[in-house]
């Protein structure tokens with residue numbers, strides 16, 4: 001017999017079945033488990049919502065309200081969609097609102113329509129669960145991990161999409177998290193990499209993350225093969 005939690009998760013997956021985005025079922029489960037473990041008083045923040053796929057999963061799992069930060073401005077929209085998507089951005093925004101409504105979570109999500117760097121004043125206090133899936137270029141990814149990561153409460157969780165997959169996110173991770181003593185690497189679900197804010201042994205924490213580099217190399221080769229049309233298939237994430 002299904003437990004209440006697994007049937008709730010199945011319902012959340014069904015709610016996002018038609019929502020475009022980049023989140024596998026296994027990654028949705030990881031978000032779900034992290035959000036589900038939190039009390040109603042917790043703070044959940046998502047950077048990069050797109051059409052609401054991950055937002056809906058977080059909001060259906062969490063008792064707490066979710067702050068979703070996304071400018072819907074047409075930049076860094078998805079793989080190979082860095083600039084020039086202004087007209088699609090408005091449709092993304094409308095689809096985001098409609099998808100939240102359809103999934104019954106509109107009242108549980110506060111959308112901050114700003115770039116993450118300009119959204120700090122919109123979020124008070126420490127963050128218990130931070131999901132980073134905004135701009136994937138090096139600088140904004142680095143700033144999200146550094147500035148928003150600094151706001152994760154001790155014992156809190158930071159989940160980052162496209163880790164050891166996107167070049168920008170991976171370089172930011174190598175710079176900030178591989179040599180970190182304050183974020184313990186917990187592992188990954190596909191490209192969704194997970195950290196807990198707690199003191200971590202430097203060498204072991206670094207080695208665990210560096211051990212993911214062969215998988216990163218494999219993702220780069222796959223992307224190269226897709227871009228050069230040597231291979232068809234889904235962009236790895």
Ligand SMILES: C[S@@+](CC[C@H](N)C(=O)[O-])C[C@H]1O[C@@H](n2cnc3c(N)ncnc32)[C@H](O)[C@@H]1O
Pocket residue numbers: 020021022023047048049050051052053054055069070071072073074075076077078079092114115116117133134135140
């Ligand atoms: C890869 S998509 C997010 C996918 C989403 N999490 C899902 O589950 O489908 C990236 C999103 O980040 C947003 N974005 C781009 N730059 C941003 C920034 N500086 N701050 C916050 N969001 C940003 C884009 O508008 C886009 O919707």
